[in-house]
Amino acid sequence: MALKPETRDKLKTISTATVATALFKRGFRNQFIQDVHPLSPVQPVLVGEAFTLRYMPAREDLNQLAVFRDRGHPQRKAIEDCPPGAVMVMDSRKDARAASAGSILVTRLMKRGVAGVVTDGGFRDSAEIARLGFPAYHHRPSAPTNLTLHQAIDINVPIGCGDAPVFPGDVILGDSDGVIVIPANIADEVAEEAYEMTAFEDFVTEQVTGGMGIYGLYPATNEQTMVDFAAWRKIKGR
Structure with missing residues (x-):
């Protein structure tokens, strides 16, 4: 079910705290992504449907630098496949020791019309990303490449991000407090x-x-x- 324009417009005027109350009334208690923060205090409100990327612990023989030359590499492919208006949400195992992405990849998302990006890990080049004026959330800055600890493994599958369940197509709302996930089937009523x-x-x-x-x-x-x-x-x- 595609996100209706009127629903998107309404959500842009609503806080994550208010949505949390509406979800709580429906029995949803774990939809707020824990320990993620906006890179800039003045970035726009984030609204869009989730497009996911899942990382796993890196295995050294399968995660050499040369893997990024492959056009089918999950991280690179996700950057180019994430639909305009969607939100790229990354399961980075709540581990910011290795970067989920950097300013070049996030800039590419912005230029492609993606609504924003969320990781429960960290971004490298965080100051550059903050200056983009693009909605971006992470746990903390992270300089090392994801080759250090993480290996991108799957695209647009159900993930956990900051302990919140995120299914492809769920509606993501991010404000100055953080990010909340609205199940797609109740997004309009919420x-x-x-x-x-x-x-x-x-x-x-x-x-x-x-x-x-x-x-x-x-x-x-x-x-x-x-x-x-x-x-x-x-x-x-x-």
């Missing part, structure tokens, strides 16, 4: 619910900023809260 939750939370924030207490407001146990919220939405056009 986006709609989170969009509505965001409107209410914006209303609540205005009320609290104006000095109001949270009892009866958040959560909305006072009937007047919803009356005031409806009036607020009409004024705000939301």
Whole structure:
């Protein structure tokens, strides 16, 4: 099921925290990718469908430098095959000692129209990647090549990334807090619910900023809260 443009647009206005609440209500507790961080504090919000790359522990006789000359090498092929608008998500075994990729490969993803990139390992050339203005998330900077410890082995299969399950086509949302994975079959309903939750939370924030207490407001146990919220939405056009 392809990501609908309206769902993509809604998700770009929603936080990972709000989506986490919507997922929690549906019984999903492990969808937030642990220990990944944006390379730049001002990079755009990341939204797109997951296209995955899986690494495994490198075996020295199969992971010599010459392997990168092969056009079918999984890392190189994934860079060229990841669809425009998708998010490349890498299972790097939660190990940042070896680089998942560097600035040249990430620049290629950007130029091909990919939405962003996520690894639970690390990127080399992290400062260069941060300057691209391209949504990128990793655990920490990593200079050595992935030949040191990791071997790219499979493309677009189910993976674990930062302890979160990621299936090809799942919807990825990344903001300044981190990255969350929305199962593809519920992406539309989660986006709609989170969009509505965001409107209410914006209303609540205005009320609290104006000095109001949270009892009866958040959560909305006072009937007047919803009356005031409806009036607020009409004024705000939301």
